[in-house]
Amino acid sequence: MIIRPKYTQVLAVSLLVLATLATLAILVFIIVFVLGKGLPNINAEFLFSNPEDMGRAGGIFPTIVGTVALTLTAICIATPFGVGTAVFLTEYTRESRITRIIRFGADCLAGIPSIIFGLFGFIFFVTYLRMGWSILSGSLTLAFMILPTIIRTSEEAIKSVPYSYREVSFSLGATLWQTVYKVVLPNALPGILTGVMLSVGRSIGETAAIIFTAGSSLRTPHSLFDSVRTMSVHFYILAREGLSNEKAYATATVLIVSILMINLSSYWLMNRFILRKTK
């Protein structure tokens, strides 16, 4: 049987519209559902007090500190390596076998599931290097995980700096490093920051890689060698062990709102970056 093209057109388009609407509806549902149940339970006391009774009561303050400490440390470790790799790939070499191997390595690293990072972090940092369950082990593991993202976005950002900028700098007698440091990097900064922000978002939401490397202590950490529990690990434990749905929803809300804010600001940054480039 042959259906007239006019009808397949109508049929196909309506299916496409339906599917797109369904996708958007799912997104809206997830966010509204979690925020709807979580927002009423959030107040200053929840954000700034210690959990009591394994998290059944009280707040999530130590987990916020833990999340921030872990994420910041991971970013501080991964950014120099990521940006350095990107600078090397774009400014210091031509396309060659070496650059292809480096890119292949970064792509493979990006594809490794977080539970494998967790296993590795546990056996290497926690056990082999004897760092124990600590912020340091957790953030090193996270740094491994976000490295490919930072390399990729920094590379794109550096590539998009017009070549004429470099020529002007060279013509003024600047060396390669001076050009990179004073001309290329400042101009690529918004693009690089976008990658960093995306990595922050990913780090905040990560659970599997962290639970075996940073542990799940509920105390507020005082040094890099203390074990911490991040918000997502805390949420996982609350939800999985059925400790308190109310607190779980509230924690999920804080988690989602902070990630959405970070991702939105990275979009904003990226758009401004693109706008400025096209001007």
Added chain:
Amino acid sequence: MMKLFSEKSIKKALTVIAFSAIAALLLIVVFIILEGLPFIFKVGISDFLFSSEWEPQMGRFGIFPMIIGSLVVTLGSMIVGIPLALSGAIFLSEFVPRWAMRIIKPTIELLAGIPSVVYGFIGVMVLAPLIRDYLGGPGLSILAASIILGIMILPTILSISIDSLKAVPQSYREGAFALGATHWQTIHMAVLPAAKSGIIAGIILGLGRAIGETMAVIMVTGNAVILPKSPLYSVRTLTANIALEMGYATGMHRQSLFATGVILLIIIMVLNYTATIAIRRRVGKK
């Protein structure tokens, strides 16, 4: 001090730094394999892969149910995710004006930012009770996991598909229109074939994400070590197996979890390699 920041030493430093990603990758692969491979040989490859008995305390280590679990859940997520993602990508790239796409695409990509634990929680609180009440079974099942994972991989597939659809030259569409094709005919006869390898690369990346996903899967599959007979059965995936027992495993048992990691790593590597080839083919064509 000046010597330290000379052009030469900076170049050397950058060269060393540039190998950090490769070094990280090798370190991970080597440590997981060192810890897991001897175990596989001790137990025997075929016993480890194809035995259905998983009783670590009794010294029985068969991960066949987990391999099946991972495959079934991933397949299910593809069935849920691909049609939605592809339809969304086609609609957004071909029918929606540019300004609207600039709003809708990031919105859908925000789906990717929601942590996997939150997806898992929604599966437990909303989806599992629905399945239990209307379809029967325990609720925490292959079906629930497929739907949740399908939604999770949707943004990955959608966003890569949009990029490759956008990369199809406008002249292809004009040619098809000039021959009197309807908009839909143009899309499925001219645009989709041209964007195929990019879309496939996106699907493979989504596949990799689905197989590697851990926390959401632990929460919604129910984690029973059995061979499933219907989508309403509970299963345990390879990733869940590692995460569930890592907390208390010691000795042989712990090694067996690293061995599970080795198998997972091999599956992911094969997938990534396929995706890289698919992407390279697309680039080569242009």
